[in-house]
Amino acid sequence: MDSKKVKTRLKKYWEGKSNLNEENELKSHFLHAPDGADPDHEYFTYLNKKSTQNPLDDQFDDEILKLIDKNKQSRKLKNNVIKYWYVAASLALVISVSIIFKDKFIKVNKVENVVEMDTYKDPDKAFEETKRALLLLSSKLNQSSVYAAQFSKFEEHQNNLKQN
Template sequence: MDSKRIDLLLERYWNCVSTQEEEAEIKAYFNSKVEIPAHLKSTAPLFQYFTKEGEVKMLDKAFDHDLIEKLKQQPKKGKERTLGQSFQNYMKVAAVIALVIATSFVFRMEIWQDDKPELFLVEDTFKTPEEAYAETKRALMLIASKMNHGKREVKKISILSKAESKIKGNRDKNSTATLN
């Protein structure tokens, strides 16, 4: 490789526009036994370092042995476990579906019960209007009698409150008299 070619590749390298192949070419050049031009002698160790560093192997067979033993001790991913896991997942899905069905069933029942009174409202309770009139009258009379009874009780309470206010008024008069 001529000096111009390597200068060009190095320029591309420093600007981070070189390809992996070009970088491999630079490494190969500096690791070969060719006479390196004086102006490139300072750069050579860098690429020699990259190559040597890439060849460093510090993990021996003992490491491999320890690792393989540890891998053998790892819990196996058996079929039973996978089936168990998938069964659990299916159960989860089934539970959610059951919950949705139950909720919708309860919801529908609620709606159905709400609809029911409306159906009864349109139904007649008595066969003739006279019968209905008599029943209504009876019901109103009952309400009126209960109300009258209630009014009498309220009257008693009003007497009590009048008496209370009178007592209060007398007390105020006595207290002003003693002050004077």
């Protein structure tokens, strides 16, 4: 780039009117220009130096890749733990459901067994047994009515005493 063109580009640059290509041309010009003490030269030397500074090396890449690997493993572990939790929860559910069903089934069976024990297959025998049970019940009721009559007598006397 000739000096006239450089001057024009610099003017545009400092006025904030240059585009990226023109700015890159200026940087490239000063990168290859012989050393100078003018402020523009020093300024563009600074820009060139700064834009090529590489403080992070391959060791940084290794660190990142290790961290990614660690991240992967911990995620795997986390996923496995979640899977185990799912399995444990499902097992617990199955066990509790089976226990509930088993209890209900046993109760029903017990009731059925009682009914079967008390059922007479012979209707005559069943009739006789029912009759016997009812007679027993009525005799007990008669006994209680005697006691009840005594109570009513007691109440009658009590009322008489109160009136006197």
